[in-house]
Amino acid sequence: MADTTVRNAASATTTDRLRLRRFVVGAHPRRTLLRAAALTVLAYATFGWVLLPVRGQGASMAPTIGDGQLVLVNRWSYWRSDPQRGDIVALRLAGRRVMYVKRIVGIPGDRVRIADGVVHVNGRRLDEPYVRQRSAWNVGEVALEAGEYLVIGDNRGMPMQQHEFGKAQRSRIVGRVIRW
Amino acid sequence: MVIGARRAALVAAVGAAATGAWFWWSSPERAIRRALDDVAARISHDAPLQGLAAAAAAAGAQDAFTPDAAIEPGPPFGRLAGRDAVGAAVARAILATRALQVEIVDVQVAVHAGGASADVGCTARARVVHQDGGETVEARELSIAMKRHEGRWRITAIRAVDVLEPVS
Numbered sequence: 001m002a003d004t005t006v007r008n009a010a011s012a013t014t015t016d017r018l019r020l021r022r023f024v025v026g027a028h029p030r031r032t033l034l035r036a037a038a039l040t041v042l043a044y045a046t047f048g049w050v051l052l053p054v055r056g057q058g059a060s061m062a063p064t065i066g067d068g069q070l071v072l073v074n075r076w077s078y079w080r081s082d083p084q085r086g087d088i089v090a091l092r093l094a095g096r097r098v099m100y101v102k103r104i105v106g107i108p109g110d111r112v113r114i115a116d117g118v119v120h121v122n123g124r125r126l127d128e129p130y131v132r133q134r135s136a137w138n139v140g141e142v143a144l145e146a147g148e149y150l151v152i153g154d155n156r157g158m159p160m161q162q163h164e165f166g167k168a169q170r171s172r173i174v175g176r177v178i179r180w
Numbered sequence: 181m182v183i184g185a186r187r188a189a190l191v192a193a194v195g196a197a198a199t200g201a202w203f204w205w206s207s208p209e210r211a212i213r214r215a216l217d218d219v220a221a222r223i224s225h226d227a228p229l230q231g232l233a234a235a236a237a238a239a240g241a242q243d244a245f246t247p248d249a250a251i252e253p254g255p256p257f258g259r260l261a262g263r264d265a266v267g268a269a270v271a272r273a274i275l276a277t278r279a280l281q282v283e284i285v286d287v288q289v290a291v292h293a294g295g296a297s298a299d300v301g302c303t304a305r306a307r308v309v310h311q312d313g314g315e316t317v318e319a320r321e322l323s324i325a326m327k328r329h330e331g332r333w334r335i336t337a338i339r340a341v342d343v344l345e346p347v348s
Binding site: 057058059091093094095096097098100102139142150151162164165166167168172 | 256300
């Protein structure tokens with residue numbers, strides 16, 4: 001009787017182990033391993049080369065991108081087309097670990113000026129529904145040459161002197177920012 | 181003593197790995213990265229530093245520069261000329277901040293022929309907690325010139341690169 005109880009307990013333990021093993025590696029461990037390897041390669045390729053995860057730091061893009069918010073940078077977005085006015089883009093510094101995230105308000109050929117915080121492009125006021133606050137920023141007319149983009153953050157409520165903005169070369173643009 | 185072929189292969193592999201690791205660790209590129217990380221660590225502080233502690237941190241950072249070092253941080257800051265001026269500016273920055281975390285990333289090193297000087301491109305990121313509690317994050321691309329001076333790699337010049345050309 002006691003021997004049977006011990007055997008049953010041992011059998012139950014073995015069954016539990018098999019279940020656990022099956023839960024972890026599946027019915028076909030070799031296939032599971034291949035799937036895991038394929039997923040790892042896919043994730044590495046996707047998030048290392050195509051969609052770069054970037055965490056926003058600072059307030060220059062508020063309220064569109066908050067401090068600490070995670071966004072993705074699509075490196076292929078400008079493969080067949082050029083950046084457009086209104087696009088939020090990531091700009092590389094020495095590499096891709098730290099990047100500026102800004103909005104394009106002027107593209108090559110544009111004449112841009114800022115009067116009392118309002119951006120004017122080619123003599124017309126630029127519609128910017130994403131800007132919630134405006135300080136009295138004033139910048140004289142800037143003519144953008146080929147390959148030059150005027151980029152600026154959405155937070156125009158902060159003092160202009162504390163806000164990093166200006167002309168960026170096309171080669172600095174890493175890709176378009178995707179938010180969700 | 182006879183050593184088996186497998187054991188000999190293992191010893192050779194471990195020896196090769198150790199030699200490779202030593203070369204990697206002692207290479208000029210690696211030494212330069214360590215020197216820059218060391219400067220960043222000396223400037224960084226989690227809590228307010230006072231008098232002597234700030235002076236000691238500044239002196240440690242100052243030691244990473246050559247006597248004739250020059251820094252062009254870009255507007256709104258003026259040019260700093262000489263190691264003493266750099267040390268004084270570092271001390272002021274430490275005293276003016278409640279906390280400061282400096283990190284050097286994306287480091288690219290090009291050692292010149294002869295191995296006595298090098299050009300470095302990198303990004304410096306700083307998270308600053310001001311005395312009033314306000315917090316800002318700054319990032320700058322830097323072009324750094326370094327040379328071997330008195331037995332170690334020291335900074336001779338730092339210039340901030342204009343990623344965004346100012347328009348104002």
